[in-house]
Amino acid sequence: MKRHLLEAADLDRDDATLVLDTAAQIDQALAGREVKKLPTLRGRTVVNLFYEDSTRTRISFELAAKRLSADVINFSAKGSSVSKGESLKDTALTLEAMGSDAIVVRHSASGAPHRLAGWVRGSVVNAGDGTHEHPTQALLDAYTIRRRLGRLDGVRVAIVGDVLHSRVARSNVWLLSTLGAEVTLVAPPTLLPVGVGSWPVQVSYDLDAVLPKADVVMMLRVQLERMNASFFPSAREYSRRYGLDALRLAALGDEAIVMHPGPMNRGMEIAADVADSVRSTIVEQVANGVSVRMAVLYLLLGGASS
Amino acid sequence: MTTLIKGARVLGGDPADLLLEDGRIAAVGGRLSVTGATVVDADGLVALPGLVDLHTHLREPGREDAETVETGSRAAALGGFTAVHAMANTDPVADTAGVVEQVWRLGRQAGLVDVVPVGAVTVGLRGERLAELGAMADSAARVRVFSDDGHCVADPALMRRALEYVKAFDGVVAQHAEEPRLTAGAQMNEGDLSARLGLTGWPAAAEEAVIARDVLLAEHVGARLHVCHVSTAGSVEILRWAKSRGVQVTAEVTPHHLLLTESCAESYDPVFKVNPPLRTDADVQALRAGLADGTIDAVATDHAPHAVEDKESEWAQARPGMLGLEQALSVVVQALVEPGLLDWAGVADRMAVRPAAIGRLDGHGRPLTPGEPANLLLLDPAARSVVDPAALASRSRNSPYAGRELPGRVVATFLRGEATVLDGKALR
Numbered sequence: 001m002k003r004h005l006l007e008a009a010d011l012d013r014d015d016a017t018l019v020l021d022t023a024a025q026i027d028q029a030l031a032g033r034e035v036k037k038l039p040t041l042r043g044r045t046v047v048n049l050f051y052e053d054s055t056r057t058r059i060s061f062e063l064a065a066k067r068l069s070a071d072v073i074n075f076s077a078k079g080s081s082v083s084k085g086e087s088l089k090d091t092a093l094t095l096e097a098m099g100s101d102a103i104v105v106r107h108s109a110s111g112a113p114h115r116l117a118g119w120v121r122g123s124v125v126n127a128g129d130g131t132h133e134h135p136t137q138a139l140l141d142a143y144t145i146r147r148r149l150g151r152l153d154g155v156r157v158a159i160v161g162d163v164l165h166s167r168v169a170r171s172n173v174w175l176l177s178t179l180g181a182e183v184t185l186v187a188p189p190t191l192l193p194v195g196v197g198s199w200p201v202q203v204s205y206d207l208d209a210v211l212p213k214a215d216v217v218m219m220l221r222v223q224l225e226r227m228n229a230s231f232f233p234s235a236r237e238y239s240r241r242y243g244l245d246a247l248r249l250a251a252l253g254d255e256a257i258v259m260h261p262g263p264m265n266r267g268m269e270i271a272a273d274v275a276d277s278v279r280s281t282i283v284e285q286v287a288n289g290v291s292v293r294m295a296v297l298y299l300l301l302g303g304a305s306s
Numbered sequence: 307m308t309t310l311i312k313g314a315r316v317l318g319g320d321p322a323d324l325l326l327e328d329g330r331i332a333a334v335g336g337r338l339s340v341t342g343a344t345v346v347d348a349d350g351l352v353a354l355p356g357l358v359d360l361h362t363h364l365r366e367p368g369r370e371d372a373e374t375v376e377t378g379s380r381a382a383a384l385g386g387f388t389a390v391h392a393m394a395n396t397d398p399v400a401d402t403a404g405v406v407e408q409v410w411r412l413g414r415q416a417g418l419v420d421v422v423p424v425g426a427v428t429v430g431l432r433g434e435r436l437a438e439l440g441a442m443a444d445s446a447a448r449v450r451v452f453s454d455d456g457h458c459v460a461d462p463a464l465m466r467r468a469l470e471y472v473k474a475f476d477g478v479v480a481q482h483a484e485e486p487r488l489t490a491g492a493q494m495n496e497g498d499l500s501a502r503l504g505l506t507g508w509p510a511a512a513e514e515a516v517i518a519r520d521v522l523l524a525e526h527v528g529a530r531l532h533v534c535h536v537s538t539a540g541s542v543e544i545l546r547w548a549k550s551r552g553v554q555v556t557a558e559v560t561p562h563h564l565l566l567t568e569s570c571a572e573s574y575d576p577v578f579k580v581n582p583p584l585r586t587d588a589d590v591q592a593l594r595a596g597l598a599d600g601t602i603d604a605v606a607t608d609h610a611p612h613a614v615e616d617k618e619s620e621w622a623q624a625r626p627g628m629l630g631l632e633q634a635l636s637v638v639v640q641a642l643v644e645p646g647l648l649d650w651a652g653v654a655d656r657m658a659v660r661p662a663a664i665g666r667l668d669g670h671g672r673p674l675t676p677g678e679p680a681n682l683l684l685l686d687p688a689a690r691s692v693v694d695p696a697a698l699a700s701r702s703r704n705s706p707y708a709g710r711e712l713p714g715r716v717v718a719t720f721l722r723g724e725a726t727v728l729d730g731k732a733l734r
Contacts, residue, residue, distance in 0.1 A: 110622065118575075
């Protein structure tokens with residue numbers, strides 16, 4: 001593994017498979033244990049540097065680090081020196097001076113983790129940067145698919161929704177295609193980036209045409225504010241054309257699964273009964289997230305000390 | 307003060323001596339000899355008219371931590387310039403006779419280049435109502451170029467009025483062509499790369515649509531239009547079409563748009579963030595071709611100094627803009643002269659003659675012949691050097707060429723016969 005995890009586009013097949021295999025080993029090692037904790041990162045310090053609110057991702061990283069026995073510091077931009085105008089660089093150097101070995105960063109600016117990686121000696125893990133990437137989300141999604149379907153090679157994945165603004169979509173596009181899956185993006189044309197033609201994916205504007213051929217349907221969160229910027233006319237129209245409801249669920253193949261990175265807009269991109277159906281892996285994704293993030297921290301930090 | 311330049315190749319021609327006396331070129335010829343003259347050995351050097359920049363940000367008044375009229379003037383002289391147009395987006399904005407006269411006076415005090423203030427088109431660059439353009443034109447600064455650069459005069463009716471109004475004093479509106487509704491939050495060129503990097507795209511159409519509108523307006527009212535920092539192949543095509551119709555339109559391109567592409571953004575290093583953004587290689591080639599065939603009239607630096615903290619940040623937080631004065635000629639040598647797209651006469655035309663004509667500067671961009679003002683530079687075309695931002699005269703360090711090897715070295719610059727640069731060093 002490289003020193004940082006900045007983007008899924010960086011990961012080759014071997015690196016990505018190593019993360020997934022390591023996560024599987026961790027799951028095995030912890031299965032049935034009363035104390036769900038490994039001593040691997042004892043004495044190492046992981047900082048969660050979150051410039052955006054994200055309870056679930058932060059908690060997931062925090063749990064992952066704690067289960068590896070690392071010391072964890074949560075640094076939220078709100079109510080800190082950041083709100084007094086401290087720059088990202090100064091914050092990073094301060095945290096490093098206090099002895100952090102890894103910085104897990106969530107930031108609203110695309111590329112912020114790349115900048116950080118240029119300023120600090122420790123490892124940087126991208127926990128979501130702007131509309132760029134969210135590599136650990138893609139890794140946990142890949143892990144979930146592999147566990148459910150037993151493979152990634154040749155798996156047909158439909159990613160549905162606001163691709164334009166989605167870091168989850170970008171990371172999944174690169175990672176899943178690296179791992180041999182066939183990705184189809186489904187969205188209204190307004191929510192696909194200009195330049196999507198250069199991605200290793202198929203593109204469709206028609207959800208109903210794609211569903212019968214999909215092994216995995218990954219629904220993306222659609223923010224209602226997009227409506228005001230004319231990306232689509234109304235929430236109802238969006239939901240009718242691109243929402244996953246029970247009727248559409250029935251069009252899926254027998255083995256097909258439904259994924260969502262959360263948080264969901266029930267009734268918007270996904271109907272409540274779909275989210276709660278047996279095909280849904282949404283809760284599983286959350287659980288797998290901890291294992292995959294443990295694997296990432298272990299691979300970035302565990303090797304470095306030995 | 308008398309200076310004898312020995313053996314310079316005027317516009318790349320055969321070696322000749324130039325005698326500079328009383329601010330003018332007194333004689334040009336083979337083996338001149340004058341007693342008492344300071345002799346400058348120009349063996350192997352190319353003599354060009356002093357360069358004229360239509361687009362410089364000197365940051366004074368307001369951001370003297372990034373640049374001052376004096377430090378920017380020094381950077382300009384080192385780059386071979388003898389005149390620079392100082393853009394109006396200072397703080398306070400150069401939208402009154404008082405501010406343009408202040409900038410003009412600071413330029414005179416520095417005495418390294420002629421600092422020619424640009425006046426704002428609209429009050430406070432807000433795009434709402436015209437600034438007192440006539441007062442700026444009539445001031446000591448004699449403003450002829452008006453621009454809201456940094457902002458587009460987006461309101462078509464206001465743009466029409468500005469184009470018409472400045473005809474009264476032979477002025478020109480220099481438009482920053484950017485349809486603001488199409489570039490809200492934009493960070494880089496919109497295309498394959500912006501899609502991958504997750505940076506909001508700045509579509510070429512946002513520039514081209516405004517240029518198309520403005521050339522039609524200029525034609526309709528019979529006014530002069532100048533287009534700032536043209537950055538796309540489509541813009542070049544629109545300009546070519548407009549010129550073929552006889553529209554009085556001129557255009558400039560920056561050194562960075564002639565050399566660098568959007569791929570620089572992959573580093574997320576905001577030193578490469580600029581407005582308009584770096585574009586694709588196809589755009590770069592079209593801009594070079596447009597400059598070579600004269601569709602684009604001038605190279606203008608858009609020299610935009612920024613304090614370290616305004617660039618050492620996340621890409622989205624950083625201010626757009628990059629330095630250009632000290633490397634402009636080197637970039638043109640690399641991008642156009644070395645590939646054979648432009649000869650030395652062409653360089654003189656695009657970097658001195660035409661920009662001076664657009665700005666209506668009488669004493670600049672003149673041929674290097676007896677009787678003309680002695681504004682010129684000597685360039686060593688064979689020299690190559692690696693750009694070191696720490697060594698720049700600008701107060702800022704945001705050079706996109708850091709670490710790049712570029713050809714050409716300005717050895718000397720003369721402003722009305724007085725050396726401002728000798729041996730590659732500023733004399734004050």
